[in-house]
Amino acid sequence: MDIPPHDPDLAASTDGFFDPEVSNGLRARSAHQAVLHYQEQGYDGDEHICSIDLITNLLHFIHSLGESPLEALDKARGHFLAEARGATPQVLG
Secondary structure, eight states, X not given: OXXXXXXXXXXXXXXXXXXXXXXXXXHHHHHHHHHHHHHHTTOOSOHHHHHHHHHHHHHHHHHHTTSOHHHHHHHHHHHHHHHXXXXXXXXXX
């Protein structure tokens, strides 16, 4: 899979509503805050391990809502790739 290096200044929309303030750097900082919160709650491990635990638990949460966690993961993967590449698709479901 071809993923360019992280570009914190790159802003792309995957929901059809472009906001130049919503950059990949903002997305990464937001996720970092969630990981730090996880660590504060007593989850063991470094930021990488806690990130994986957070993703796993989000999949459990989606499953508890009666939704498909694998479908959500596939959609999230598509959004991530579009945002990382700077693509602005019309709307990714």
